[in-house]
Amino acid sequence: MLSMNNISRIYQSDTIKTHALRDFSLDVKQGEFVAVTGPSGSGKSTFLNIAGLLDPFDQGEYQLDGVNIQGLNDNQLSRLRNEKIGFIFQSYNLIPDYTIFDNVDMPLRYRGFSSKERKYRIEQALEKVGLAARANYLPSQLSGGQQQRVAIARALAGEPKILLADEPTGNLDSLMARQVMEILHQLNQEGATIIMVTHDPDQARAVNRNIQIIDGEISDFGVYAPQQNIATAASVEVDNATV
Amino acid sequence: MLRYNFRLAFENFRRTPQLYALVAFTLALGIGLLSANLALVHTMTSDPIPHKSDKLFHVSMNTWPNEDPHEQPFYILSYRDADHILNADMVKNTAVIYASGGYIRDLQSTEASRINVQIRAASDGFFNLTDAPFAYGQAYQGNSGYEVVIGDSANKRVFGGGNSVGKTLELNGANYTVVGVLKPWYLRPLFYHATEQAAFNNTDDLFVPLETAIDENLPIYARSSSTDSWQQISDTRTKNVYYLQAWVEVENQQQKKEFQNYLDAYSQNLKDNGEHPNKIINQLDDVNAWLAHLNIVDSKVYAFALVSFLFLTVCVFNASSLLLSRQHSALFEHGLRRAIGASRMHLLQQGLVESCVLGVISAIMGLLLAWCFLQLSVTFLPQLQNLAVLDYEILILSFILAIVVTNLSCLYSLIRTNKQSISAELK
Numbered sequence: 290m291l292s293m294n295n296i297s298r299i300y301q302s303d304t305i306k307t308h309a310l311r312d313f314s315l316d317v318k319q320g321e322f323v324a325v326t327g328p329s330g331s332g333k334s335t336f337l338n339i340a341g342l343l344d345p346f347d348q349g350e351y352q353l354d355g356v357n358i359q360g361l362n363d364n365q366l367s368r369l370r371n372e373k374i375g376f377i378f379q380s381y382n383l384i385p386d387y388t389i390f391d392n393v394d395m396p397l398r399y400r401g402f403s404s405k406e407r408k409y410r411i412e413q414a415l416e417k418v419g420l421a422a423r424a425n426y427l428p429s430q431l432s433g434g435q436q437q438r439v440a441i442a443r444a445l446a447g448e449p450k451i452l453l454a455d456e457p458t459g460n461l462d463s464l465m466a467r468q469v470m471e472i473l474h475q476l477n478q479e480g481a482t483i484i485m486v487t488h489d490p491d492q493a494r495a496v497n498r499n500i501q502i503i504d505g506e507i508s509d510f511g512v513y514a515p516q517q518n519i520a521t522a523a524s525v526e527v528d529n530a531t532v
Numbered sequence: 533m534l535r536y537n538f539r540l541a542f543e544n545f546r547r548t549p550q551l552y553a554l555v556a557f558t559l560a561l562g563i564g565l566l567s568a569n570l571a572l573v574h575t576m577t578s579d580p581i582p583h584k585s586d587k588l589f590h591v592s593m594n595t596w597p598n599e600d601p602h603e604q605p606f607y608i609l610s611y612r613d614a615d616h617i618l619n620a621d622m623v624k625n626t627a628v629i630y631a632s633g634g635y636i637r638d639l640q641s642t643e644a645s646r647i648n649v650q651i652r653a654a655s656d657g658f659f660n661l662t663d664a665p666f667a668y669g670q671a672y673q674g675n676s677g678y679e680v681v682i683g684d685s686a687n688k689r690v691f692g693g694g695n696s697v698g699k700t701l702e703l704n705g706a707n708y709t710v711v712g713v714l715k716p717w718y719l720r721p722l723f724y725h726a727t728e729q730a731a732f733n734n735t736d737d738l739f740v741p742l743e744t745a746i747d748e749n750l751p752i753y754a755r756s757s758s759t760d761s762w763q764q765i766s767d768t769r770t771k772n773v774y775y776l777q778a779w780v781e782v783e784n785q786q787q788k789k790e791f792q793n794y795l796d797a798y799s800q801n802l803k804d805n806g807e808h809p810n811k812i813i814n815q816l817d818d819v820n821a822w823l824a825h826l827n828i829v830d831s832k833v834y835a836f837a838l839v840s841f842l843f844l845t846v847c848v849f850n851a852s853s854l855l856l857s858r859q860h861s862a863l864f865e866h867g868l869r870r871a872i873g874a875s876r877m878h879l880l881q882q883g884l885v886e887s888c889v890l891g892v893i894s895a896i897m898g899l900l901l902a903w904c905f906l907q908l909s910v911t912f913l914p915q916l917q918n919l920a921v922l923d924y925e926i927l928i929l930s931f932i933l934a935i936v937v938t939n940l941s942c943l944y945s946l947i948r949t950n951k952q953s954i955s956a957e958l959k
Binding site for chain 2: 334338341343344363364366367368370371372376378382384386387395396398399400401443447
């Protein structure tokens with residue numbers, strides 16, 4: 290599903306060269322739920338941005354669902370983002386003036402669906418996160434957990450190949466966080482591939498695979514062992530991940 | 533997608549109405565001022581009779597009776613020369629005219645009050661030559677007789693409007709029968725009398741047969757010049773008094789050439805007979821050449837137009853700066869849209885649709901302001917009354933201008949926003 294080989298990303302200022310990612314390699318298979326952990330500034334966000342085609346990389350090779358993204362132009366990248374990736378952000382990133390319906394509608398607008406098809410997909414996505422009855426609400430009329438569920442619905446509506454979640458429960462209390470995680474696990478059980486950046490060890494343990502990034506590289510030190518599918522830290526190989 | 537882009541544009545206006553109102557007003561101010569000035573320039577430089585301006589020729593002759601002529605050739609003619617032109621019978625239409633004025637009243641009216649009118653003493657060919665638009669009746673036949681054609685404004689003031697053919701009016705003690713009533717008639721510039729700074733006057737109120745006007749001693753309200761002393765207008769028939777202007781309408785270049793030869797032969801004959809000692813210079817200028825020769829456009833108007841253009845440029849920069857701040861505050865949404873699948877082209881199209889809608893709003897506001905500026909100009913400078921016109925050509929031009937400058941204002945902020953990386957916008 291997702292295959293990165295020796296990806297490097299360097300941020301360069303006048304005097305400082307920072308390796309945000311260094312020879313980073315990772316394979317994620319269809320249906321995996323991968324948790325990415327690591328300290329602040331370790332390169333988690335850079336990884337997620339590159340994985341989500343939001344940022345370019347300097348070296349290496351990246352294939353998403355069999356498509357080599359090297360050399361693709363802006364239109365092609367946008368189309369890939371739209372069709373294959375669903376984003377779930379820490380701060381939900383909903384447009385406050387739009388209704389829940391319109392927020393979920395946003396990615397579908399760039400897909401060229403008919404209004405009937407869009408309506409069906411929006412209703413299905415909202416149904417899946419339990420918010421079908423709130424379609425005409427504004428985000429400000431919902432709780433944080435509900436807003437994040439709207440963001441999940443927005444990510445799901447386009448039926449993407451992979452969901453990228455950047456600390457999806459970072460702004461939520463524990464109860465709401467549990468509800469959101471339940472939805473993500475449910476989606477994964479239904480076959481969704483999910484990569485989730487998190488700081489929460491419990492959440493990392495709860496998924497079937499987790500990796501830790503330190504200084505732009507995958508580290509096998511301190512990786513949280515999955516609760517159900519036991520794997521040692523040493524077994525989390527970069528190129529040949531086993532779950 | 534286009535409908536969605538329109539919807540997003542109106543959503544954006546609704547979100548920050550004050551900012552967009554300020555942008556629209558800033559641009560409208562510049563567009564309004566430039567449009568008002570362009571309206572003046574356009575009126576001054578337009579062709580007043582485009583379908584035949586290349587067939588109408590003003591006649592200037594060089595028959596001043598001594599060696600000290602005012603101008604060579606002279607644009608006003610003596611009765612003798614004008615009469616010769618009238619009798620030439622070799623062109624399609626001929627108009628010999630002079631400007632006059634007087635007070636008229638409806639003969640049937642019980643009121644003794646008279647109204648002041650601008651009179652044109654004109655030979656009968658004048659109406660066909662100028663394509664004067666008749667609402668009722670027709671032109672008078674011949675150059676004598678007590679029949680007149682009345683203009684729309686004077687008809688309303690004297691007779692209360694309507695079909696006044698057959699009614700009688702009194703002018704300087706003589707009675708005239710109305711044989712024709714004109715529709716509202718706008719000639720900008722007033723090509724048939726563009727001299728003596730009258731190029732932007734209204735068309736005349738009353739048209740009197742040339743010979744009758746001379747017989748009735750209707751005064752000359754234009755330049756006249758003479759080498760002989762004279763008491764009454766009727767004296768001018770036999771004296772060297774220059775005050776008549778002549779226009780001819782030819783059907784083709786050949787006819788013009790023949791007429792030119794006719795004038796030259798006539799002048800030469802006069803010279804041979806000792807009537808004048810000057811070079812044979814008879815000039816035929818078509819309408820646009822004649823107006824250009826008279827230099828009727830005040831150079832100050834061009835200067836104002838240039839200043840207005842510079843002002844509009846400043847407005848564009850200001851609007852651009854306002855829109856940049858708006859785009860800056862919308863970076864998050866821009867980034868979000870990019871993240872979920874909008875391409876740069878999608879967002880550029882969205883921005884251009886928004887700027888086109890803004891352009892239409894600015895255009896409407898700008899044209900309203902232009903109209904206000906013109907009204908204000910007329911209040912302070914009444915001589916602009918006949919020039920301050922927003923015709924359809926200026927309306928279309930201003931509209932296009934508004935769309936273009938609004939897009940220009942938006943373009944910088946759109947390009948700049950589109951250059952940001954998506955992750956930076958989402959932070």
